[in-house]
Each structure stands twice: as C-alpha cells, then as structure tokens.
Amino acid sequence: MSSAEKTPSLRFRIVAVALSAGAVIYLLAGAAILSVTWSFLSSEYQDFLNRATEDLAEEYSASRGDVKMMRQFFDEDIEEHGADRIFLMLTDREGKDVLNACSDDVIRHTMASRARRGLSSYRISKERNSPHRGRIILRVKVKTLPDGFKLSVGHNVTADEQYAIFLAATLGGAFLLSLLLGGWAADWLARRFVRSLKNVSDAAERIRSGDWSVRVTPSLESRELRMLEDTFNTMCDQNEKTLTELQTLTDDIAHDLRTPLTRLRTAAEFAAMGGELKRPLPETLFEQSSDMLELINTMLEISQTGCRIDRTPREDIDLCAFLREMAELYSTVLKDQNLSLELDLPEDAVIFSGHRGRMQRLLGNLLDNAIKFTPCGGRLSAAIVPGKDGVILRVSDTGCGISHADLPHVFRRFWRSDSSRSLPGNGLGLALAKAIVTSYAGTITCDSAPGQGTTFTINLPLNPCTG
C-alpha cells in the first residue's frame, strides 16, 4: 500500500473535522442548557423544602411538641399543597413514627427507616402500588427538633426530574439527529469539493500518460477551486504549446541537418565508387560541415542568449559610432549589390551598456536580411532615436517585403517565407536577434508590406535589468 493510500482521504477528514467540531459545540451547549434547567428546578424545590421545614419546626416549638396540634398543622399543609405533593413525618428520638401525613405506605416506611439512620436530606425513588401507580421521586429534608424529635418533610419532584430526563433525552436525540444530518451535509460538501480536486488530479494523470489535449471542465463549487481549474487549464495550454513548438523545432533541426548530410554522403558514395566529382571531396566536406556547424552554433547561441543570464562584463558602446563601423563593414557588399545605406544618427553619442559581439550579431542579422531581400538598386536605412529611458534602433529596406499573414512567424526559429527558401540561410537570424533583444529586456517588432519594404524596430532600455 502506497503512503498516499495510507493517508486518510480529504473527504474523510472534512467530515471528521466538521462532525467533531459540531459535536463539541453541541455537547457544550447541551450541558449548559441541562445544568441551567436543573439548577433552576432544584433551587425551586430546595426553597420549598426549607420553607416548609422551618414553618413546621416553628409551629412545633410554639405548640411545645403537642402532637395533636402538629396533626392539625400537618393537615393544613396537606390541604394547602396536596397529599401527593408533600409528605410529612414526625419521629421520636428512637426513630419511631409519632405522626405522619403520608398518603403512601411505601413512602411512609422509607421515610421512617431513613429518619432512624440520621440522614439530614435524601432522595427516594420508589415504584408505587395502587392507588398511585408508577414511580415516585421525593426529595426529603430532615430537621432535628430541640427535643431530639425529627421532622421529615418530603417533596414530590417526580415531574421535575422527569422533565429533566425528558429534556436530556430530547437533547440526546437531537444530538444524534444533528450528527446524522451534519455528517450527511459535511459529506455532501466534501464530495463536491473533492470531486473538483479529483477532476484536476485525473486530468494530470491522463496528461502524464501522454494525452495533452485533456482539460478540466470548470466547476462552480468555489472561487478558489475555479481558480485552480483555470490555472491548471492555462498551464496545460502553455505546456501543449511549448511541446508542439519543441516538436516542430526538433523536426526543423532534423530537416535542416539532413540536407548537408545527404550532400556529404552522396559525394562520399560517388567518390567511393570511383566517380569523378565536380568539386574535390575535401572542399565539399568543409563547406557542408561549416553549414552544419553554423546551424548548430546559432541554435546554441539562441538558447544560451534566451535562457541564461549572461554574467560576462558589459561595456559602454556608443551606438552611433558602432553603427558607422557596421556600415563601413558592409560597404563592399552594398556596393557589389548596388545598394545604398543611409544612416540617420543623432549628433550626440548614445551610450548603451551591452556586449559588442552580441550587438554585432543583432544588427548584422538585420542588415544581412535587408541586403538579401532587397533587389539591386534598392535603399537601406538605419536610424538611432534616443529617448528618455531607452533607445530606438531602426533598420529599413525597400525590398520584397513580407506578407501580412507571414508577419507573426518571422521571429520563429527555422521559419522562412516560401519565396526565400531558394536563398541561402537557415531561418535562424531573426530568432537570434529576438533572443538578444530579449536578453537586454528590450523588444523587436517588424512592419512590412509586400513589394514596399520592411522595417525592424528595436527598443532597448538604457538600464536593462537582465542579460
């Protein structure tokens, strides 16, 4: 059995906690009700017993122990309170019944025997015979009179005690009922709550077994659960997107490596069979392996620039001077292709703290593309616009442009428009440019219209916090 199976289920815990809390509260409230009721009832009959005993004791003293007069007082009390409510008895020093007003033999015998035992108060609970059937409960107070006689006054508390028992039984019954109802309600709630969690867990399990299309149907149980489900679904969307991208990327890499490898193998096969190659094999070998190396290096550069924080020291680069140097570097190619490059630079230096090599790769890729996709006689321009918090770099051309449908894809690794597949390249230049700009916490955008040229706009913060 796994440790997860040994742990009690959430549903069980919720029900157990709800029931325990409910039971404790109920028991405390029940005990409070019972004790208040009982102390009220007992104070009532205690008062009654005290009053009756003291009155009769006074009358006994006033009549100097006259039994005949006491008989009269007993009769008056019986008349006033009822023969089944009050029970009176006078016993001598030996405990012999001298006078009594007891309507019941069982009570009379019990009171006489208890008086002999010298108790000052006690409780009698007896089953009676006819004419009164059923159980009778008395609270009896015994007062020793000055001459040693004992006056016992009993009060019928059967109704009071039965009421207390009834109350306790009712509270007990209600307790059991509320335990049942509370348990059912807690279980109902817990099941709904757990169902949402289980949906998420089932979906995660299905994803683990390879089904990435699974999503959780949002429930309406609670805001927090809804948030969990939404977050889970968003996470699944992102994971699926990343996975698809990764898959496409792997396919693209495999595809782009296959072409130079096939060329190499064909050349090697042909040479092995003794065929005469147009170009010497070492030349082909060098060229194709350079292509592959270039592709792999660029891939590595993209992933390193995009994923890792570069700790290498930065240097202050004057972007205006830097762009002039780049223009100088490209002057021969531009001349060869009959292209012009216009620079629009501010008078003052624009200092950016970065890596010279990376900035060369960034602007180099944009200029390479501008040159590659602009026909002879076209115009290229590069501008720097300093701002308060950052600097804008713009590279434009009057080349073939990019269609509106293709624009969202230009920064994707290995993406190339259909028309540019015949030209050299791997479709990695712009992906690298984007990774470099992102590493400086900047942004890069592309505006283009087919036949009208393309503009890449880079926004670099002057105090980048990453990279």
Ligand SMILES: Nc1ncnc2c1ncn2[C@@H]1O[C@H](COP(=O)(O)OP(=O)(O)OP(=O)(O)O)[C@@H](O)[C@H]1O
């Ligand atoms: N200035 C531009 N004008 C027209 N199309 C462009 C321009 N820049 C990029 N593109 C389009 O975007 C695609 C991707 O550009 P990217 O620089 O990433 O790849 P590439 O130039 O084809 O190859 P690589 O840069 O790896 O040598 C290009 O193939 C082209 O279709």
Ligand SMILES: [Mg+2]
């Ligand atoms: Mg390129």
